Amino acid sequence: MPTRRSPARRPTMKDIARRAGVSESAVSFALNDRPGVSEATRARVRRVAEQLGWRPSTAARALSGEGAATVGFVLARPAHTLGVDSFFLQLVSGIQEVLAERHLGLLFQVAEDVADECAVYRRWWAEHRVDGVLVVDPRADDPRPGLLDELGLPAVVIGGAPDERHPGLSTVWADDAGAMASVVDELTALGHRRIVHIAGLPDLAHTRRRIATLRAEAERRGLAEVESVTTDYSDAEAAAVTREVLRGRTPPTALVYDSDVMAVAGVAAASELGFSVPADLSVVAWEDSALCRMVKPWLSALSRDSVEFGSTAARELLALLDGGAARTVRVPVPRLIDRDSTGPARSG
Amino acid sequence: MPTRRSPARRPTMKDIARRAGVSESAVSFALNDRPGVSEATRARVRRVAEQLGWRPSTAARALSGEGAATVGFVLARPAHTLGVDSFFLQLVSGIQEVLAERHLGLLFQVAEDVADECAVYRRWWAEHRVDGVLVVDPRADDPRPGLLDELGLPAVVIGGAPDERHPGLSTVWADDAGAMASVVDELTALGHRRIVHIAGLPDLAHTRRRIATLRAEAERRGLAEVESVTTDYSDAEAAAVTREVLRGRTPPTALVYDSDVMAVAGVAAASELGFSVPADLSVVAWEDSALCRMVKPWLSALSRDSVEFGSTAARELLALLDGGAARTVRVPVPRLIDRDSTGPARSG
DNA sequence: GGTGCTTGCTAATGCGCTTGAGTGTCAAGA
DNA sequence: TCTTGACACTCAAGCGCATTAGCAAGCACC
Numbered sequence: 001m002p003t004r005r006s007p008a009r010r011p012t013m014k015d016i017a018r019r020a021g022v023s024e025s026a027v028s029f030a031l032n033d034r035p036g037v038s039e040a041t042r043a044r045v046r047r048v049a050e051q052l053g054w055r056p057s058t059a060a061r062a063l064s065g066e067g068a069a070t071v072g073f074v075l076a077r078p079a080h081t082l083g084v085d086s087f088f089l090q091l092v093s094g095i096q097e098v099l100a101e102r103h104l105g106l107l108f109q110v111a112e113d114v115a116d117e118c119a120v121y122r123r124w125w126a127e128h129r130v131d132g133v134l135v136v137d138p139r140a141d142d143p144r145p146g147l148l149d150e151l152g153l154p155a156v157v158i159g160g161a162p163d164e165r166h167p168g169l170s171t172v173w174a175d176d177a178g179a180m181a182s183v184v185d186e187l188t189a190l191g192h193r194r195i196v197h198i199a200g201l202p203d204l205a206h207t208r209r210r211i212a213t214l215r216a217e218a219e220r221r222g223l224a225e226v227e228s229v230t231t232d233y234s235d236a237e238a239a240a241v242t243r244e245v246l247r248g249r250t251p252p253t254a255l256v257y258d259s260d261v262m263a264v265a266g267v268a269a270a271s272e273l274g275f276s277v278p279a280d281l282s283v284v285a286w287e288d289s290a291l292c293r294m295v296k297p298w299l300s301a302l303s304r305d306s307v308e309f310g311s312t313a314a315r316e317l318l319a320l321l322d323g324g325a326a327r328t329v330r331v332p333v334p335r336l337i338d339r340d341s342t343g344p345a346r347s348g
Numbered sequence: 349m350p351t352r353r354s355p356a357r358r359p360t361m362k363d364i365a366r367r368a369g370v371s372e373s374a375v376s377f378a379l380n381d382r383p384g385v386s387e388a389t390r391a392r393v394r395r396v397a398e399q400l401g402w403r404p405s406t407a408a409r410a411l412s413g414e415g416a417a418t419v420g421f422v423l424a425r426p427a428h429t430l431g432v433d434s435f436f437l438q439l440v441s442g443i444q445e446v447l448a449e450r451h452l453g454l455l456f457q458v459a460e461d462v463a464d465e466c467a468v469y470r471r472w473w474a475e476h477r478v479d480g481v482l483v484v485d486p487r488a489d490d491p492r493p494g495l496l497d498e499l500g501l502p503a504v505v506i507g508g509a510p511d512e513r514h515p516g517l518s519t520v521w522a523d524d525a526g527a528m529a530s531v532v533d534e535l536t537a538l539g540h541r542r543i544v545h546i547a548g549l550p551d552l553a554h555t556r557r558r559i560a561t562l563r564a565e566a567e568r569r570g571l572a573e574v575e576s577v578t579t580d581y582s583d584a585e586a587a588a589v590t591r592e593v594l595r596g597r598t599p600p601t602a603l604v605y606d607s608d609v610m611a612v613a614g615v616a617a618a619s620e621l622g623f624s625v626p627a628d629l630s631v632v633a634w635e636d637s638a639l640c641r642m643v644k645p646w647l648s649a650l651s652r653d654s655v656e657f658g659s660t661a662a663r664e665l666l667a668l669l670d671g672g673a674a675r676t677v678r679v680p681v682p683r684l685i686d687r688d689s690t691g692p693a694r695s696g
Numbered sequence: 697g698g699t700g701c702t703t704g705c706t707a708a709t710g711c712g713c714t715t716g717a718g719t720g721t722c723a724a725g726a
Numbered sequence: 727t728c729t730t731g732a733c734a735c736t737c738a739a740g741c742g743c744a745t746t747a748g749c750a751a752g753c754a755c756c
Contacts, residue, residue: 010473010474010476011474053470053474054474055471055474055475056475057410057411057475057476058407058410058416058475058476058477059406059407059408059409059410059411059416059476060407060411060476061407062405062406062407063405063407063408063411068406068407069475070455085434085437086433088437089433089436089437092456092458093458096457096458100457103471103475105455105457105477106455106456106457107418107453107454107455107456108440108454108455108456109444109448109453109454110440110441110444122401123403123451125358126358126359126401126402126403127403127404127405127406127417127451128358128405128406128407128408129406129453234638235638235641235642261638261642264642264643265638265642268642268643268644271644272644290582290583290609290613291639293583294583294609294612294613294616294643295612295616295642295643296616296619296620
């Protein structure tokens with residue numbers, strides 16, 4: 001028989017009321033900065049509450065219409081493919097920094113796919129679990145904005161382009177187009193004319209933006225041998241595509257990878273084929289992390305502050321929860337950090 | 349003026365009761381598989397509930413004493429040091445797999461340090477937010493088990509050694525001692541006698557276990573030149589320590605790193621100094637991930653199923669929540685995967 | 697034909713908090 | 727002096743659910 005220790009009882013407003021000699025309502029007014037109590041009483045109640053270590057029960061709060069004091073975040077990826085990825089953890093900690101100020105919790109869930117993710121939103125909504133959600137990895141024909149609109153669940157789409165069809169949702173995004181343009185600028189300045197973009201999942205909105213921009217930039221400059229190839233973001237597929245591309249008749253002189261992980265895998269694959277970076281091949285990673293400085297040569301990368309990105313998104317969600325209108329916020333364009341993996345195109 | 353769309357109303361038990369023509373209590377009995385209603389009524393109520401898309405409000409449930417249907421998980425790391433790390437994401441998805449079956453939510457929080465983490469637990473407890481927590485990175489003189497015991501918050505310590513001082517907590521751990529012994533076995537079999545263990549944070553319980561085991565194994569075998577050096581897990585410090593160690597008078601012939609990230613950084617540092625792996629130096633990474641196959645040579649690593657580790661921990665927490673007694677569960681010993689970074693010790 | 701028991705349901709209470717509707721008091725204005 | 731009305735506070739209802747007590751009907755049994 002496991003003798004559970006007597007569980008320390010949580011203090012409630014009733015306890016405070018008794019000790020302070022006022023009614024529960026007065027305690028509520030005092031603690032919530034509402035008019036209706038004198039400053040003296042307010043101070044006394046506050047003191048007692050502090051003494052008792054009182055904190056409002058989120059359950060009771062939520063039940064009386066105040067919202068759940070919780071924000072949801074779903075990551076739709078099959079469990080076992082969650083690999084080396086610094087972006088999400090950083091994003092999440094940026095989110096938390098902001099949420100913590102208001103003592104909002106973050107309900108986190110890993111889902112199998114977008115359909116599963118939608119089911120999670122429905123459940124969260126029906127269970128009254130969250131006041132709003134942060135949506136990542138927006139994609140083409142994404143069912144999520146519509147669903148969230150329908151449920152009336154405040155939401156911020158992270159990484160999406162502005163979407164006029166769902167005016168209820170806020171959007172926080174980085175200008176992939178501008179970043180891609182800067183990469184092309186840099187590479188053409190180095191003399192590269194054959195560039196291959198090893199992209200991520202084809203359905204993701206930012207993948208499409210990058211591909212579209214690359215094509216547009218190439219046309220503008222009259223570069224014929226420029227293309228994008230999509231992958232599943234895995235190191236394996238990145239390596240495979242890299243090999244395939246480099247074995248072609250006229251291999252590219254520059255590769256742009258949509259993630260740091262893919263870039264590292266790609267460089268390894270290239271070396272195996274005898275390509276030396278950056279002498280034979282320049283490489284740029286989209287997304288900077290410690291990884292880029294853990295391999296030789298150090299990878300040139302597009303860097304942005306993922307923590308700050310998360311904070312910005314969280315702030316937008318708070319604004320929404322406070323009744324503000326939905327907005328579209330653009331965070332700074334990722335900056336290209338020149339390291340050792342980019343160099344002049346081999347002539348001829 | 350932002351015209352909020354009319355928020356879809358959540359169905360409640362009252363709605364179900366009305367539509368099914370019974371009282372709310374009958375609905376409650378029916379939906380919770382309690383006796384007190386006929387099978388016919390139960391079926392009818394269930395059908396109506398389903399039609400309406402009803403889900404119990406967690407707030408109301410929690411308020412009426414059923415618990416918050418949520419477990420907590422705190423990661424105590426300064427936001428900006430969260431780097432490339434596949435372990436936690438995998439652990440978390442393993443946890444979720446199990447929690448999802450019961451529709452339990454996972455409240456996730458990033459904290460600055462252990463003191464901060466304790467504050468989070470206190471708050472969660474006072475706010476009635478979680479039914480239990482999963483604790484990671486147990487350390488020497490850890491204040492958390494005591495606190496959780498005091499609060500009566502069910503908890504599972506992940507990665508801790510059995511702790512008889514807090515019989516209320518369950519523990520799920522991997523046998524670091526056994527794993528370390530297997531590594532030493534392997535290395536000595538290859539002729540290595542000078543081994544340096546580049547460890548993680550000195551306060552962590554598993555760091556201490558590994559260090560102690562290494563020392564014991566070395567003594568048992570009469571190896572004099574074996575030592576452990578602790579780091580902060582960063583790639584920078586791992587590289588620095590590696591350089592320092594390899595520049596010594598009699599450099600080691602084998603290095604064991606406490607993480608894959610450190611191992612990769614260490615190998616890069618070693619190459620810079622002219623050490624070739626595995627010809628001059630064997631390297632073993634503690635913790636396997638895609639990273640180990642993204643660098644050349646591929647790293648030999650201690651592998652375990654982090655997803656399964658998380659699931660096991662979550663299952664133990666569920667058992668605890670169900671009123672079960674605390675247990676100590678050992679997951680399989682990490683297995684050494686031989687790749688290309690280990691080889692015979694250079695003779696002489 | 698009353699007692700006792702089960703079955704299938706309803707009524708009422710409480711969880712901890714918010715909130716709108718009072719209540720009593722005191723000071724200023726008519 | 728009587729009315730307002732601001733002020734400081736109390737009361738009571740209600741959020742959605744679980745749960746206990748109660749209650750009527752049906753059945754068995756001596």
